[in-house]
Amino acid sequence: MGQFRWREAQLTTHAGPSVVGTTTADGRKTVPGPRGVPGLGNLPEFGKDPLAFFERLRERGDFVRWRFGRTPALFIAHPETIGELLTEVERTFEQSDLGIAFRTLLGNGVVVSKGADWRRKRSLVQPAVRPKQVKSYAATMAECAVDLAGRWTDGQRIDVKKEMAALTQLIAVRTIFGADTAADAESIGRAMDVAQQEIGAEFSGVGAILPDWVPTPGRARIKRATAVIDAEVARVVARHRDGDSERPDLLSRLLAARDETGAPLSDREIRDETVTLYIGGHETTSTTLVWAWYLLSRNPRVADALAAELDRVLGDRDPGFDDYAQLSYTQAVVKETLRLYPAIWLLTGTAKEGAVLGGVPVAPGTRVWSSQWATHRDARWFREPLEFRPERWLAAGGAKEAEEIPEYAWYPFGGGPRVCLGTRFAMVEAVLILAVLARRFRLALDPDEIRPVPGLTLQPDREVLATVRAR
Structure with missing residues (x-):
């Protein structure tokens, strides 16, 4: 735990015992x-601008009650305490309920489930996305990107958000469902866009506390x-059950999976x-690629370095x-995009009974929050935190460009x-897509600032228009 230590100093509020009361080793x-x-x-205040809200909490301290x-809620900002929270989930912390909108879309999948149910599902799903399986999907990722590159021309005007969404939707449909028709990707994609928007609106609005x-x-x-999504999935599942069970797509592997009792x-x-x-496989990668093109367009030095590696x-x-x-540099571009x-x-x-952070008890029922947005932009862990600098991720003499980035x-x-x-x-999908497209083109995005909108994922607030430039 290094020098980041806590000692207890129980506090109370008008609502009764506080979620936790602490004093750090250096007196904070x-x-x-x-x-x-x-x-x-x-x-x-949270609903008005969640990203700014978490940044303001971070400026107040590493351990903030709200x-x-x-x-009762607790915001944590220090990497060591964040690590404690993440590693203690399923023991002294449990997955929080993210609301009816989230549950409506994801049901009780591995992201939402808890306890023994979560452990069973994880054991059944994990083999489908192990490195050996990802390797088998890489050809599809690259082929779809090559097809898109073949449709781009020098001087063409595109909406980057729509282009990346269509590309990753197609990859997801082919790798997960083994389907080739554009209709599959289009219908699911439109429904997923609606779901994404509504989850964000529900989570950050009054709906978050409505029964x-x-x-x-x-x-x-x-x-x-x-x-709509359920109907498409049911149709494709039925087709799989009637077809070849040896197909290499993710759905076929899920259908063939059996738990320790032999049950599917x-x-x-x-x-x-x-x-x-x-x-x-779609939403997170599509969003990451849009932000990567946005950052590359505004940082010609990084775009030059990326092109040099690809060549x-x-x-x-x-x-x-x-x-x-x-x-390695392409990977660093993706990692730096995911940071910003x-x-x-x-x-x-x-928190469950017995929950502890930094050696201090956390009252059961307390909801503990951490924000990648706030921590990733903390100057204590990243030099020039608002700068797009992929080099910070590159090993140089055994160190990350003189930056020791805490776990x-x-x-x-x-x-x-x-x-x-x-x-x-x-990661493999984002790197291969970026490599295929950036080897051939640069995208000159329009100069308007694009702001992030937090929903299910961190989306641009508008269409992302660009001019394609052949290299």
Whole structure:
């Protein structure tokens, strides 16, 4: 734990015992967050701009008390404490309920489930996304990117957000469902866009504290979108059950999986895990690529360095899985993009009996929050934190460009036992797509600033228009 140590100093508030009261070894104390509204706590301020809200909490300290509606909440910002939270999930912390909109879309998949149910599902899903399996999907990733590159021309005007979404949707449909028709990707993609928007609106608004039975227009929209997704998944699952069970797509592997008792996943479980994998394989990668093009367009030096690596490693050919390890600067571009614009921008867990952070007890029921957005932009862990500098991730003489980045100062895929199962898939996909396209083109984005909007993932606030320039 290094020098970051806590000692207990129990505090109380008007609502009874505080979530936790601490004083650090160097004399710093936990501090209260901004004054809240009766009955709503800090939810109005959080909902107005969650990213700025978490940054303001980070500026107050590493251990800040606030209230999410009537629920006592604790914001943590130090990597060591974040690591404790992530590694203690399933023991002294549990997955928090992220609301009815989130559950409507993901059901009770591996991201949402808890305890023994989570352990069973993880054991069944994990083999489908192991490195050996990801290698088998890499050719599809590159082929789809090459097809897109063949349709781009010098001087063409494109919406980068739409182009990246269509590309990653197609890859997800082919690798997960083994389907080739554009209709599959299009119908699921439109429904997923609606679901994404409604989850963000519900989570950061009053809907976050409304009982599940309260009807709202947003909840009606996400139900309709989910019905479209369910119908598509059911259709494809039926086709798989009637076809060749040896197909290499993810869905076939899920259908063939058996737990320790020999039982398969139920139809509902297949649906939930398929949607979860789709989001991991499409939404996060698409968002990351849009932000990567945005940052590259505004940093010509980095774009030059990326092009130089692609020319050196690939020459005039397209990449395959075996090139992934050699594309170190391309990987660094993706990692630095995920630092500045993490697709998953917050994590939260709920304290159980016996929960402890930094040696200090955390009251059961306390909701503990951490934000990748806030921690990734903390000057204590990253020099010039707002600068796009992929070099900080490159090994030089055994060190990361003289920067010692603490564990859990960068955690775009979470960590601990519930680390994202699709981490390898997402990284390989983003690197190969970027390598295919950036070897041939640069994208000159329009100069307007694009702001991030937190929803299910961190999305641009508008269309992302660019001019294609052949290299």
